[in-house]
Amino acid sequence: MNTPRMKVLILGGAGFIGRHAALALQARGHTVILGSRDPDRCGRRLPVELFLAERREAHLDWLTAPSSWNALLRGVDCVVNAAGILRERGFETYERVHYRAPRALAEACARKSIRLIHLSALGLTDLSRSGFLRSKLAGERAIMASRADWSIVRPSLLDGEGGFGARWLRRVARWPLHFVPADAAGRIAALEVRDLGEAIAALCEKSGADGWREVELGGGARRTMAGHLAALRCEQGLRPAPVVPVPGLLVRLASQLCDLAHFSPLSYGLWELMRRDNAPKLNVLPALIRRAPAPVGMEVPAPGPSLVDRIRFAARELLQ
């Protein structure tokens, strides 16, 4: 069946997820419009394939009423909301960017019969203390309460070219010692950002009403944070690094300092997420992309027998 060509507005279209969603949509023959706070300068972050795409200025912190979306949604069939902030800055608060703007967007999409794909995260609960996680949950709930044709996408941790967090983790994986929070017991199902881009493009062509409402996505392996770092290191051809467990309280303090200094992806929200599982209950990624997810990292080979064991084994063989 041929899918009709659509015009898809991607908010955060020059971001890590947005770029890959745009590439995948373009590859399927759709026209993409990239939303950015700075459409002139965001070109520096775009791959050549997206240079000619239309760009529209979008500041989610200003777009908190349904009518404020009218100009941006002109001629659009579908919106992908891949805009988000890790930390607050001035008017760019979690409440405005993650809750009030998506709520208004959902209402505007409902009025105009525009499909809405909203990027959220796994592991959001009422028990979260992080303002980041609470605002993401409030955004999800506002969209669910709307009459729009919505799908909410909750990916696990992402790996791939050009991601802020992904780049940091790959760097940390190369360190000779892996400092890992002692309470980071949760399992993650890291996935390749290109797979996520393809899944988003496929979702744009579906309808929430057909059962594609809350979509949880992950890669093929489930690992702890220590296991994920080891797998990234192994892929780079390095032997496993010794793991140094860091007391949870110390990590929490460090995450709060990082939040104050706007430094690194280590945030209070991430610390909260690492303590529980961050993997999909039902992984629909293979169904959406119609193949197995690309591997992230490489399985660490099981250690062979030690020298002492090998001598013991040889001695036993000789004596038999």
Ligand SMILES: NC(=O)c1ccc[n+]([C@@H]2O[C@H](COP(=O)([O-])OP(=O)(O)OC[C@H]3O[C@@H](n4cnc5c(N)ncnc54)[C@H](OP(=O)(O)O)[C@@H]3O)[C@@H](O)[C@H]2O)c1
């Ligand atoms: N990366 C992951 O591992 C991961 C996992 C699960 C969920 N998510 C979620 O997916 C979403 C996108 O993540 P990402 O990794 O692609 O982040 P990213 O690379 O930082 O991209 C986010 C984009 O949001 C846009 N943005 C920020 N503030 C904005 C504002 N006030 N108004 C309009 N646009 C704004 C920025 O675009 P401009 O600078 O061009 O304006 C930026 O490129 C986030 O909601 C994140 O929580 C990410």
